[in-house]
Amino acid sequence: MYSEILEIKDIYNKYKNELSYIPFREVNNFKIDNSVKQLGRCCVNNEEITIGISRLLFKDDQELKNTILHEMIHTIVGCCNHGMLWKQYATIVTKATGHEITRTGCVSSIIKKEMVGKAKYIVTCDKCNRKIYRYKKSKLVTESYYYLCECGGSFTVEEN
Ligand SMILES: [Zn+2]
Ligand SMILES: [Zn+2]
Numbered sequence: 484m485y486s487e488i489l490e491i492k493d494i495y496n497k498y499k500n501e502l503s504y505i506p507f508r509e510v511n512n513f514k515i516d517n518s519v520k521q522l523g524r525c526c527v528n529n530e531e532i533t534i535g536i537s538r539l540l541f542k543d544d545q546e547l548k549n550t551i552l553h554e555m556i557h558t559i560v561g562c563c564n565h566g567m568l569w570k571q572y573a574t575i576v577t578k579a580t581g582h583e584i585t586r587t588g589c590v591s592s593i594i595k596k597e598m599v600g601k602a603k604y605i606v607t608c609d610k611c612n613r614k615i616y617r618y619k620k621s622k623l624v625t626e627s628y629y630y631l632c633e634c635g636g637s638f639t640v641e642e643n
Contacts, residue, residue, distance in 0.1 A: 525557035610636025
């Protein structure tokens, strides 16, 4: 827990120095939680600023940095929502760091990675390359030759 907080602080300090021309405000507290739905949050309360980061993000360095930058933009005066000003800064930060800062950011991709990790079987369409994750031996896994993808392709099953 302690080292995770330090990791967040390091990333925050690094970008605060590198992007010193952007008026990020000082963050007072960093927190880590186990949220799955909301991977990052930024609360401003009587001039106290807290950034919260989900533990899930520590599996992926890029996603962690993206989310910290995303939350840092919320600390700028007038950027508490994802309005015009927030978007302008997101564009500046994306250009300066190469990290693509989006409004919803990384939620879906992280959860997808979790799913892939837990799936026992991966069923892949030979034509469109769509992947379906299965956690048990379902009919799609055992009798995949009976099924066709929406695109008309047939499936290949792999154990994960
Ligand atoms: Zn946001
Ligand atoms: Zn397909």
